[in-house]
Amino acid sequence: MTTFTARVLATVRRIPPGRVATYGDVAELAGRPGAARAVGNIMRECGARDVPCHRVVAAAGRLGGYGGAGGLKRSLLQAEGVVVRGTQIKDFARRRWLPGRTFGRRGT
DNA sequence: TAATTGACTTCGC
DNA sequence: GGCGAAGCCAATT
Numbered sequence: 001m002t003t004f005t006a007r008v009l010a011t012v013r014r015i016p017p018g019r020v021a022t023y024g025d026v027a028e029l030a031g032r033p034g035a036a037r038a039v040g041n042i043m044r045e046c047g048a049r050d051v052p053c054h055r056v057v058a059a060a061g062r063l064g065g066y067g068g069a070g071g072l073k074r075s076l077l078q079a080e081g082v083v084v085r086g087t088q089i090k091d092f093a094r095r096r097w098l099p100g101r102t103f104g105r106r107g108t
Numbered sequence: 109t110a111a112t113t114g115a116c117t118t119c120g121c
Numbered sequence: 122g123g124c125g126a127a128g129c130c131a132a133t134t
Contacts (some may be wrong), residue, residue: 004131023116027130036116038131044115045132046116053115073115 004032004059005042012043015055019097020089022059029099042066057079061092 007030013019021029023036023043032038036059043053050068054076058064064072074084083090 019114027116034128034131035130036115037114037129040115041113041130041132042115056115058115059117 004030004035004038007031009051012051012053012056014081015052015097017052018056018095020055020061020077020082020092020095021097022061023059024059025096025098026056030071055097057089057092059098061089063087063089077095 008026011026014019023039024033027033027035027039030039039056043056053054054073064067065079074087077089078084082095087102089095
């Protein structure tokens with residue numbers, strides 16, 4: 001499949017544990033910047049369980065308006081080592097996953 | 109094919 | 122800093 005959806009899913013799958021990405025970033029990485037809403041729409045289906053939709057958060061580092069009533073997403077992220085402050089990621093700026101910024105990349 | 113929706117983003121008040 | 126409105130893109134009906 002070579003559609004935007006497939007790219008989004010592939011991008012989200014590339015998000016390593018302990019890291020998070022925003023809808024806008026995923027959309028951009030997928031090749032369609034500004035399609036944040038589309039990404040959300042695609043994520044909603046979560047057709048592939050390999051897609052850690054819980055690692056996808058809003059731009060401000062917020063978990064989004066979903067994630068379950070009790071904040072399922074928050075628990076999942078925290079379980080991966082992500083510091084979450086209520087509905088917002090504390091170290092979001094440092095937890096945000098970006099291409100070329102994978103693990104092992106320290107402050108050098 | 110056209111219109112509506114949706115897990116978003118950004119500007120303005 | 123919080124609330125409201127407009128814009129963008131893809132999927133669904």
